[in-house]
Amino acid sequence: xxxxxxxxxxxxxxxxxxxxxxLDAAGFTARLARHDPTLWSSDxxxxxxxxNRLGWLDVAGQMRPQTAALRTFAEEVARDRFTHAILLGxxxxxxxxxxxxxxxxxxxxxxxxxxxxxxxPAAVGAALLEHDPRHTFFLVSSKSGTTLEVLSFxxxxxxxxxxARADAGRCFAAITDPGTPLVELAGERGYRRVFLNPPDIxxxxxxxxxxxxxxxxxxxxxxxxxxxxxxxxxxxxxxEAASDQHPGVVLGVALAELALAGRDKVTLVLPPPLASLGxxxxxxxxxxxxxxxxxxVPVDGETLADPDHYGPDRVFVAISIGALPEEVAxxxxxxxxxxxxxxxxxxxxxxxxxxxxxxxxxxxxxxxxVLGIDPxxxxxxxxxxxxxxxxxxxxxAGRALPPIPPLATxxxxxxxxxxxxxxxxxxxxxxxxxxxxxxAALPSLLEPGDYFAVLAFLRAxxxxxxxxxxxxxxxxxxxxxxxxVGYGPRFLHSTGQLHKGGPDRGVxxxxxxxxxxxxxxxxxxxxxxxxxxxxxxxxRVLERHGRRVLRLDLGxxxxxxxxxxxxxxxxxxxxKGGASHPIRG
Numbered sequence: 001x002x003x004x005x006x007x008x009x010x011x012x013x014x015x016x017x018x019x020x021x022x023l024d025a026a027g028f029t030a031r032l033a034r035h036d037p038t039l040w041s042s043d044x045x046x047x048x049x050x051x052n053r054l055g056w057l058d059v060a061g062q063m064r065p066q067t068a069a070l071r072t073f074a075e076e077v078a079r080d081r082f083t084h085a086i087l088l089g090x091x092x093x094x095x096x097x098x099x100x101x102x103x104x105x106x107x108x109x110x111x112x113x114x115x116x117x118x119x120x121p122a123a124v125g126a127a128l129l130e131h132d133p134r135h136t137f138f139l140v141s142s143k144s145g146t147t148l149e150v151l152s153f154x155x156x157x158x159x160x161x162x163x164a165r166a167d168a169g170r171c172f173a174a175i176t177d178p179g180t181p182l183v184e185l186a187g188e189r190g191y192r193r194v195f196l197n198p199p200d201i202x203x204x205x206x207x208x209x210x211x212x213x214x215x216x217x218x219x220x221x222x223x224x225x226x227x228x229x230x231x232x233x234x235x236x237x238x239x240e241a242a243s244d245q246h247p248g249v250v251l252g253v254a255l256a257e258l259a260l261a262g263r264d265k266v267t268l269v270l271p272p273p274l275a276s277l278g279x280x281x282x283x284x285x286x287x288x289x290x291x292x293x294x295x296x297v298p299v300d301g302e303t304l305a306d307p308d309h310y311g312p313d314r315v316f317v318a319i320s321i322g323a324l325p326e327e328v329a330x331x332x333x334x335x336x337x338x339x340x341x342x343x344x345x346x347x348x349x350x351x352x353x354x355x356x357x358x359x360x361x362x363x364x365x366x367x368x369x370v371l372g373i374d375p376x377x378x379x380x381x382x383x384x385x386x387x388x389x390x391x392x393x394x395x396x397a398g399r400a401l402p403p404i405p406p407l408a409t410x411x412x413x414x415x416x417x418x419x420x421x422x423x424x425x426x427x428x429x430x431x432x433x434x435x436x437x438x439x440a441a442l443p444s445l446l447e448p449g450d451y452f453a454v455l456a457f458l459r460a461x462x463x464x465x466x467x468x469x470x471x472x473x474x475x476x477x478x479x480x481x482x483x484x485v486g487y488g489p490r491f492l493h494s495t496g497q498l499h500k501g502g503p504d505r506g507v508x509x510x511x512x513x514x515x516x517x518x519x520x521x522x523x524x525x526x527x528x529x530x531x532x533x534x535x536x537x538x539x540r541v542l543e544r545h546g547r548r549v550l551r552l553d554l555g556x557x558x559x560x561x562x563x564x565x566x567x568x569x570x571x572x573x574x575x576k577g578g579a580s581h582p583i584r585g
Contacts, residue, residue, distance in 0.1 A: 003247055006254060007342045015257045016250075019370060020243040023253070029246055030239040032365070033057070039369045046374045053376040055200035056361055059209050060230035060354065062198065066213075067223040073173075073193060074217040078109060080170075082137040085111040085218045086127060088153040089141035089211075091287075091493030092203025093175070095280045096357065097141075097215035099207075100226075102276035103350050110220030111137065117490050119149055119534065120459040121527040122515035124156060133164035138172045139215060140191075143203045145180025148388070149489060152530060155521045158189065175210050202376055203493075204284050207357040222351060230354035237362065248359045251343065252366025258315045258341055259296055259371065264503070265451060265482040267299040269318035269332065271325050273350055281360055282484075283494035288364045288375035290498025296367065297451055297498065297505070299482045302472065304331040307338035311480050313449045318344040319356065380500035380541070384492050387537030392525065404539060404551065408435045412557050415439060417550040418543045425550070430572070436561070439552040440568035445507050446481045453499065455510045457488035457535040458558060467562035471509075471569060478573030481507075489534045496538065500545050508549040510539055514556045 008016065023029070031039055035057065037050035055062075077085075087097050094117045101113040116127050138157055142150045154172075161168035169190030176182040177199045186194045197210045206212065208230055213223055236246055243249045255266060266285060268278045278300030289295040299314075316335055318324060323346065324332070336342045347356070368375035391402070404416045415435035417425065426432065428441035443452060452475045454468055472483035486495050499506055512535050517528040535551075542549040554561035 003345060004250055005342075005344045006250075007336045008254065008258070009261070009339065009341060012254075012257050012261050012263075012341065015261070016254055017244075019253050019257060020250070023243045023249065028366075028369070029237060029241060029243060029249065032362070033237070033239040040365075040374045040376070046377070050374065050376045052200050053202045053205070055198045056202075056205040056208065056358075057234075059198065059201060060227045060234060060358065063208060063210075063213060064224070064227050064231075066210075067217075067227070070213060070217040070223060073214075074110070074220070077137055077192075077218060078111065081135055082111060082171075083135045084131055085113050085137045085139060085215065086131065086157075087113065087115045087139040087141055087215055088150050088157065089115065089139070090117050090147050090149050090490065091283060092206050093141035093143065093147075093150075093211050094490075095204075095283055095494075096207035096212040099276045099280045100212065100216045100221055100353065101219055103273050103353055104216075104219065104221050107220030111218045113215055113219050116153055117149070118460060118487055119152065119489055119527050119531040120457070120513075120515050121518040121531070122459040124153070124518045124527050125516070126459070128157070128160050133161050133171075136171065137218070139175060139218075140172060140182065140186070141175045141211060141215075142180070142182055143177050143197070143206070143211070145176045145182030145185075148385070148530075152520045152523065152527070154185075155523065156518060156527075159519075159521045173214070175214050204287055205361050207280065207361075208354060212357075225349075225351040226354035228354070229349075229352045230358045233355035233358045246362075247345075248362025249366050251359065252363035253370055254343060255296060255315065255363065256367040256370035259367075262449065263313055263315045263341060264295070265297050265299050265314045267302060267314050267316045267482065269304060269316055269328060270300075271320050271328055273321060274319055274356075277319070277353070277356060279494075280357075284360055284364050286495040286498035286502075287378050287381065287493075289368055289371065289373050290495070290502030291373060291377070291379065292501065293503055294371055294373055295498050295502035297482065297484075297502070298495075299451070299484055301469070301485065302476070302483060303469075304328065305476070306331075307335050307340060309476060309480060310335075310340060311448060314482065315341045315343065318342065320346050321350060321352075322346060322348070378497045380497050381493060383500065384496055384534075384538055384541050387541050388533045391533040391536055392530070402536075404536065406435075407438055408433055410435055412555050413561055414553040414555070415550065416539075416553075421445070421548050421550060424548075428572070430568075435552060436564045436568050439509060439550060439565055440572045442507060442509055442548075442550045443475050443479050443481070443569070443572070445548050446475075446479045450505045450507055451482040451484060452476075452479070453495070453506050453508050454483070454485040455488060455491060455508055455538065456485065457510070457512045457531055458554075459515055460487050463559060464562065467559070467566060470566045471562070474566060474569040474573055478569075488531070488538065492534065492538060499547065500541055504547065506547060508542055508547060510535060510549060510551040512551060512553045513558045515558070
């Protein structure tokens with residue numbers, strides 16, 4: 001069906017065909033093509049928001065005439081001896097550029113790209129330490145022009161550049177909507193360029209707009225090839241085409257019908273070079289559908305296991321360039337044979353990223369329409385932002401944030417949890433005086449259909465990535481639950497919406513640390529306080545929503561703490577017996 005291989009349970013396959021026929025009867029594809037906001041809500045307020053968020057449907061065609069000017073800009077930057085670019089962004093403004101760089105790499109003579117979207121003082125300090133101010137160009141990327149993290153990064157970077165060169169402003173370009181405060185700041189600082197994006201595109205749908213294409217052209221990506229692949233995908237979505245001929249619509253309906261049947265864990269299988277695409281899909285699905293107690297739960301980065309490691313809440317979606325690796329293909333076939341739904345397709349070239357971006361955008365909008373969800377708002381993302389701002393606006397914020405009372409404290413670590421969570425976990429804690437043991441007992445709260453999310457307010461490193469993967473593996477092995485991981489504050493602009501607004505199916509392990517400090521000029525506090533306020537704000541909002549959350553503060557010994565936690569989880573899994581203690585709801 002429409003170039004997608006669908007292996008679905010018979011009941012879901014029947015529901016899929018019925019739903020596609022209903023969409024055809026309602027003129028869904030034609031209405032989508034003409035940007036009809038009534039597809040998602042009958043409420044005029046929601047329709048007004050959606051009406052101004054549908055520019056992504058046509059953006060590939062709008063961008064084609066701009067590619068030559070973008071290449072001229074990139075040539076100018078390279079000619080001025082810049083060799084590296086750092087993108088200062090969050091969420092939709094940073095994820096697509098990172099995917100493009102990790103998938104396509106930088107061509108000869110183009111700039112290497114790094115994304116800075118982590119407020120850890122160690123992450124900010126390392127980004128500056130590892131780059132030369134004489135040869136590093138910065139993209140300041142924010143749709144609203146007011147994103148707290150982006151403006152904090154910009155202040156620190158600008159001060160760093162001013163100390164090294166007289167023309168600091170020439171090292172910057174901004175990407176934003178018309179009329180934002182970032183436009184004004186760029187003028188004051190003397191930025192080299194300001195790119196004004198079409199304002200009718202939301203951040204997570206902006207991959208093929210200037211938010212994706214400006215970073216892409218700096219790494220030497222073939223913009224015309226990316227856009228052409230998207231236009232070819234769009235041609236499959238002709239308004240007169242039947243829904244079952246439209247890959248994005250078929251994918252969206254399949255995911256929605258599977259979710260309605262209890263299979264809401266969208267497990268992504270993305271062999272290299274597409275591995276990084278998962279983080280972008282994760283944001284798109286989670287932030288668009290995770291609200292009103294509903295939503296798809298994207299699972300990115302889990303290693304494939306045997307079929308008996310998974311519950312009946314999974315669907316596996318595999319995308320590859322060319323044929324799947326033999327081992328992956330074998331595991332997927334075993335999953336199919338065991339009755340797990342598998343959706344798969346292939347692409348011929350990495351430049352098909354353009355088509356993938358559009359396919360998933362259409363699929364997400366379609367799934368939301370089927371599920372009765374407005375995909376274009378994100379109420380709980382705003383809630384977390386407000387909680388952070390409230391903490392930072394406290395006159396004491398520059399000295400110390402209000403503490404969250406601990407359950408247990410050791411020489412190196414500390415643990416905290418809401419009272420109802422602590423009461424439910426307590427019987428499973430091997431040593432109540434040891435914070436690590438409290439964290440290791442948290443998976444005991446998992447019930448069938450739940451997922452376990454690690455929320456890491458840490459600097460991301462390969463070693464920490466590996467440790468977090470071990471934590472996920474230990475939890476899945478002993479509980480069968482789906483697992484996710486996100487670095488803060490990136491996940492606040494992504495899966496954070498799902499965590500608070502989606503179904504109450506998450507058990508959350510928040511990890512915090514003390515990684516020094518870096519100043520934020522003119523803020524009255526540094527990156528340590530900003531990161532801690534974000535962690536505290538997220539914890540408090542999860543608590544307010546009655547979510548099952550526990551915080552483990554690793555202090556300054558992050559690596560050893562993660563190692564201890566892995567060992568404790570494996571030990572707890574070996575001891576595990578009996579059912580989990582239910583407290584959800």
